[in-house]
Amino acid sequence: MTPLPEHGTPWPDLEHRMRALGARDVKWREGKTAVYVFNAGPEIEQVKKAAYAMFSEENGLGPAAFPSLAQMEREVVGFGLALMHAPAGAAGAMTSGGTDSITMAVKAARDHARAKGQKGPANIVIPYSAHPAFDKACALMDIEVRRIPLKDYLADPTAMEAAIDANTLMLVGSAPCFPFGLIDPIPELGAIAAKHGVWLHVDACVGGYFAPFAAMNGAALTAWDFALPGVMSISADLHKYGYASKGASTVLFRSEALKERMTFDAGPWPLGRMTTPTLAGTRPGGAIAAAWAVMNFLGVDGYRAKQGAVVQAREKIEAGVQRLGFRVHGAPQLGLIAFTHERADTFGLFAKMHHRGWMQGALVDPPALHLMLSPIHNEVADVYLTDLGTALADSGVAPKAANYSE
Template sequence: MDTRFPEGGRPRAEIDAALDAMAAGDVDWRGGRVPLYVFGATAEVGEVGRDAFMRFFTENALGAKRAFTSLRRMEEEVVAMALDLFHGPEGAVGGMTSGGTESILLAVKACRDGARARRGDPAHRGNLVLPVSAHPAFDKAAALMDLPVRRIPVRADLRADVAAMAGAIDADTILLVGSVPCFPYGVVDPLPELSELALSRDLWLHVDACVGGYFAPFARELGRPIPEFDFALPGVASISADLHKFGFCPKPASTVFFRDAARAAGRGFDLDVWPNGRFATATFVGTRPGGGVAGAWAVLNFLGREGYRALAARLLAMRDDYVAGIRAIPGMRVFGEPDLSILAFGAEALDMGAVAAGMEARGWVPGLVREPPGLHIMMSLLHEPVRERYLGDLREAAAEAAPAQGAAVQAVY
């Protein structure tokens, strides 16, 4: 690695060759070898998103109001389309962000600031009550805002335990969380029950649909047993949903929504003591790539409901085939009943760390889950053509693995 700032420029051909050489060491994500990070639909969908992104490669969404009104219109239309999808009531608002973590951070901040205003206490440290399976972004938000977090064990079916969460609520609780689906197990939490709990305790319920927000509605339309999870439930105050996951849009692109403007009031940043004048943003970041906005607008319009239903049908059929193949391996079981295309699975009698090592030796990046010890995959259509090879390698790796010794598998994402 050269750590010196280059004295002179390098030829374009040399730069391209160097980039190709560095990329040669990456795992073959296009060949379905990576269990997360990238999400593929069809080649045409990818081209639509890429071309729109590159068309607005230089534009900055920070200037959408004053300079790049095209981006403002596209973002407003993306938000409007999504609110239609998520049954947004009259007065619901939302915006685009850089990703699920930022969407969650904004929702937690809006909840915290709203709770402080209602209590008349600008320093109130309200706590968050969430299932142990909820995403670490909530803890990241809480760490930044100095808020206590209470993670509650899930039920035997790996879904949020609403009764246990109710028991953890106290006078300082401000936020409840449910996932669509949770990342560790791929199951959707019982949002109708969580909505009732939130209403009965006058609490903010955030639905983390970062993974499944642009997948679950179409799975429901196809008749899959996905419970209601969006603003159709009266207790839902906010929703996060990533466009760059199963919306199949270019990164970075996520969305966050609020039931009404009052709840959204605390999400952004507003400063009016600067020599340049007032500085206000609805996001944590300032500069935002215009390509992310344009790519999302293009893909949503290209696919429409019909296109997303077709992709959901393929994903769910693929998921069912993977589940059947995993269950056919002696001793192997899928954890819970996955609702979308995240699978976690393992075998109590096997050292799952050794199984993971066997998969890695065969060229796969093994996703891992610690409790219970197992493997983890979040599948898009990149994983459709490699199913038989994956299952064959998994069968071989399981056959080679030693008996379980009680050590937990570890993963760092």
């Protein structure tokens, strides 16, 4: 237990102490962090902080009190729906993050299935690579999760179809999945979902605000959004490749009626009835405002440039690690990549890279180094590759092994 200080402390002292605390954190602004943060440069950081501060006290729970936030949320959701080719009448909401958006989509699918007469113990069918947020949502709602093995790092539509039964609420595909950065075969999953009358959710938490711009820049991506008729809902985070402040995601639905399944309508209590659109009660005005500001600040051109830089970084690193003898898992097209060296211990390499200041992710199945890249990484990709080559050499694997055939 830490007792609350008896007397207050002046802000300059606190600021000083907080800077000292922060000094122990990773130096993500220097570009050596490829997990947890998205570094789109100091200008974006300044815009989002200023916008957040302007609305940090306002509360999105009260749209009548704060029509400003209601309008900003409507516009942000509208941007998402348009980017993801939603049909007329589609709707959505801002949430606090990917886990929240996913939870709300599962809740909507559950209530939709119940309204259609589903009674037995419910289940959802998801690929092995789907984010654990689905497990969390299902644990909260007492829903069984059927995690189906992958085929070539992607969701396996045939195996997933075989797992569907009368109590399946939802089928899930990712665009892309976090572990490998790959877009699942959503068109096939959409056809299966339509055939069985099951809700298809696309988890585009990490790709929803990346893939549309990569496509505009010329990438030939697997179709994954509302252009596919089977897609009922999409989770897409603004606090990832939307470059917004943390605490901002969107959950989008094919129609207003499907979105209404997400609403929680409670009462009675002394205030009568209380309906909330998402999991949260109080909704941080700062997160809504920062997302709105960054999206308007960047516009399509700005996002295309930022995501183009990320793709360039990924291409450089992909080619570089292959030259060093690593095998890239699947064929990533967006900002994430995972790779393994068959002759080096992945976690030994991870530790050596960490020692050189690199903070990145790692997979355990299969063991692999993992990067979630930001625009800044385009400037430091060569340094990363040099350091990785040194780490390999320190592990007793000569970098020249690069050209050995797999």
